[in-house]
Amino acid sequence: MTDTTDLVADGWESILAAALLGAERAPPAAPGPLADLVTEADPGSALLARLALHGVHHLAGLDLAPDAMEPVAARDPAGPECPPAAAARLYALLSGGHAARERLREWFDLAAAAQMRPPAWLHQALMLQAGNLPETAGAVVGPELAWLAAACGEDPGGTPAEAPADWTEGSVAQRRAAFAAFRARDPGGARTALEAVFRKEKADAREALVGALWTGLSPADEPFLESCLDDRAGGVREAAQRLLPHLPRSLYASRMAVRATAALVIERKERLLRGATHELVVTLPEESSTLARDGVTPNPWEQRGGGIRAGLLRDILARTPLHAFSGHPPRLWLELALRGEWSEPIVKGLFQAIERERDPAWIQAAIDLLSEVCEGKVSGLRRTNELLGRWVEAVDMLPAAEWEARVTELIRARKVEVLLAMLGQGPDAFSERFSAALIDWLAFVIRGSDNLRRDLAKPWVIARLGERLWPGEDIAATAAALVARLPEDEGHDRLRQQVASMAETLELRVAIRRDFEQ
Known part of the structure; x- marks a missing residue:
């Protein structure tokens, strides 16, 4: 038999009986703190109020986990509290709009540098905004928010889960993260382990793991990446095609160099009165299965609108190592390209190669040539918005200090339009x-x-x-x-x-x- 002592003691059973018999026949409320809260004069309203109050009282404390009342281990503060003004500022940033939240990263960067933390009264606001906090917040307040969430029995939202130690387990994203960490520790060992199980993996996992080879990429990865060019999954082939151009001495790079030097040839011509001149002879490539294997195929727009062979030339040059053009100075290649019929695809392809390799000689040549063109100092070439954009792009490849030095020269020269274009990029x-x-x-x-x-x-x-x-x-x-x-x-x-x-x-x-x- 069920023990009803507690039910009778707290008045719950009599209220249920009254609810069944009718409000007019309900027994009077037992004296106590709950009865004092019922102020309704109407019997029906009073019964409903009593039902609500006693129901909450009766259910309070039920269904708690066995350890609910165990004290949570104390946590020592992770550094001194920030000044009150900084705490008030953080609260304003957390409760402000999007523009204010953009300053959160700056606040947490400064807090980390000063080894300070927000006061406890801000923890609730921080937890509510956990998904919007910058990554830098983890070092400042992450452990405290995780402790507080655990103490409240909540999931510490916004705390990224650690990647599993075993890269063969978990979701595709988790496996990629774990494999990248493995690569950072042991590039050769990670690649060897991947090769052993690669063919048994599903296509999406193969694609993700090949992409993770970017971490620690080296010439030793070439044979495996070359084999991936023949994988049955298009995503795997594309992942390998993105990585191989970053190995300038690979077979892939050699194939591209052969194609580029066949398409672009600088011929020297002797003229009686003008002396020797140079001319860029262009032979546009044709589509082929070998080109497609290396990832050079016409894009859909070019297939519809023409220009297929020019697009192939652009993509070949973008994948070609710059040492393939070592027979002539970088400036000569760039200037002849600007003067030629196929200027747009050639210059675009060369710039993609320059941006990939960041070769100082090529960057300097591009900056010097384009600055002279935009200032009207190169005969036969005039400034256009496209060339101004290329100049900005070339200067943007410089390290921050060198970029500032170049732009400072433009400040002194009072070149408003050019300077504004430069300020659109930069550090x-x-x-x-x-x-x-x-x-x-x-x-x-x-x-x-x-x-x-x-x-x-x-x-x-x-x-x-x-x-x-x-x-x-x-x-x-x-x-x-x-x-x-x-x-x-x-x-x-x-x-x-x-x-x-x-x-x-x-x-x-x-x-x-x-x-x-x-």
Whole structure:
């Protein structure tokens, strides 16, 4: 027989009986704290209120796990708390919109550098935003949020699961991550282990694992990748075709070099009055099964609109090692390509090869040639938007310090349009010295003519500079002063909006740093 003592004691059984017999016949509520909460005069409403109160009271504590009341192990704080101003700033960023959340990474970077952590009162807000926190937040507050989630019996959302140690187990993504870690530790051993089971794997796993060979890629991987070119799965073949061009001494690279040098030949011609000249002779390639095996096939647009053979030439050059063109200086190849009938596919293919290898001689040659062309210093070649874009692309391949040095030269030359194009690319963060030079240049342009200010506003580059300029007090103050210097008429609304956005972003970044110093 069921023991009903507790049911009678808490009044639950009498309330159920009253619910069956009718509200008018319900017995009076037993005195106690729950009865005092029932204030309804109507018998039916009072019965419903009693039912709700006693039901919650009766069910409270049921279905708890056996260890629910066991105390959670204490956790020592992982460093000192950040200053109150920094904590208040973090709360504002967490509760703000998308623009505010973009500064979260910066806040956590500064907290990690200072080895500080948010106070406990922010943990709930951090847990609610766990999916939106940057990766850098894990080092600052990740362990504490995981501890708190475990203490509450919740899944610590936003904490990435560790990759399984065994790369043969788990989902395809987990296996790829584990295999990449294996490659980082032992490139040769990982490849040998993959070769042993490769043919037994499903196509999606084969594709993912071949792609993971990018970690630790070396000439020793060539035989295996070459065999993957004949895999029955297209994804596996494509994965190998993406990796092999990064092995400039491979058989794959040799095949591309043979095709490129057959398609492009520089001929020297003697002229009586003008001396020796050079001419680029182009022989467009044909489609073939061997080209297709190496991943060079017409794309759908070229198949519909023509230009198939020019597209094949572009893709061959993009996969060709630059040492295949060592018979002539890089500048000669580039200049003859610009002058030729097939300029667009040849230059595009060569630039893809340059970007892949980052050869300093080729980068320098491209920058020098294109800067001279855009400045009107090369006979027979004129500046176009496409060539300006190529110049920007070439300069963007430089390391950050060299990029800044090149762009600083343009700042001194007062070349507004070119400079704005360059600022559309470049490093994510500028040095303090370059930022000061750039903000001074902006002040010069804003003080200039209406035409200069209109040119400055056109590409919508200025607004994004706030993310990249050095967040120093002086630079932020100068940026704020620029807004006041702009004319008040409607013709400058576009520029005013951009400069104001830049100044506001800079001020916020400076304020975040100031918070940590208090």
